[in-house]
Amino acid sequence: MERDIARILIPRSRIRQRISELAREISRTYGEDSQGLIIVPVLAGSIIFLADLIRDLPFKMKIGLMTISRYRGAATTGGETQLLQDLTIDITNRHVLVVDDILDTGNTLRTVKSQLLQRKPASLRICVLLRKTAKAPNDIIPDFVGFDIDDVFVVGYGLDYDDNYRNWPDIGVLRPELYE
Numbered sequence: 001m002e003r004d005i006a007r008i009l010i011p012r013s014r015i016r017q018r019i020s021e022l023a024r025e026i027s028r029t030y031g032e033d034s035q036g037l038i039i040v041p042v043l044a045g046s047i048i049f050l051a052d053l054i055r056d057l058p059f060k061m062k063i064g065l066m067t068i069s070r071y072r073g074a075a076t077t078g079g080e081t082q083l084l085q086d087l088t089i090d091i092t093n094r095h096v097l098v099v100d101d102i103l104d105t106g107n108t109l110r111t112v113k114s115q116l117l118q119r120k121p122a123s124l125r126i127c128v129l130l131r132k133t134a135k136a137p138n139d140i141i142p143d144f145v146g147f148d149i150d151d152v153f154v155v156g157y158g159l160d161y162d163d164n165y166r167n168w169p170d171i172g173v174l175r176p177e178l179y180e
């Protein structure tokens with residue numbers, strides 16, 4: 001696995017530190033409303049981020065699962081998205097925080113957001129670990145961002161290429177010859 005990574009973009013220690021800060025930002029933003037917050041992760045890329053982030057949140061919260069699929073090849077981004085499985089939890093009149101790995105073109109989060117808004121939550125905010133500033137759309141503006149990054153293909157810390165590398169503990173740049 002290690003030899004497939006060209007370079008480490010964000011080492012695990014920086015991720016760890018930034019997640020504590022994000023958790024504090026989230027707690028501060030929700031304040032009294034944080035009790036009973038419902039977190040909706042966008043699977044599967046957000047799983048490691050989600051696991052670390054929620055353990056830094058000092059209030060009672062729930063996780064609501066939904067499955068979104070994208071019609072795409074392994075490393076391409078953008079394209080159509082589709083809801084495969086409905087939410088496992090009722091979010092009507094509840095404060096909802098969507099957690100995703102990367103905001104790139106915004107297509108994924110646009111689908112998720114419109115699906116969730118139909119259920120009339122009390123509020124809907126978005127937290128992403130990474131934002132690629134090159135394509136970031138102006139209709140999907142995340143409330144919490146871990147790191148802004150350049151337009152490079154990254155893997156690790158939950159992010160995959162062809163379902164591999166999710167267990168790599170750092171965020172790294174894949175060797176281009178592996179996907180070109």
Ligand code: 5GP
Nearest residue numbers: 078102103104105106107108153154159160
């Ligand atoms: P968007 O729908 O915003 O274009 O793309 C967001 C989704 O595309 C992310 O949630 C992620 O699953 C995938 N994606 C975008 N860029 C990358 C990347 O650099 N690496 C990986 N592994 N996935 C990416």
Ligand code: MG
Nearest residue numbers: 042043045101
């Ligand atoms: Mg994703």
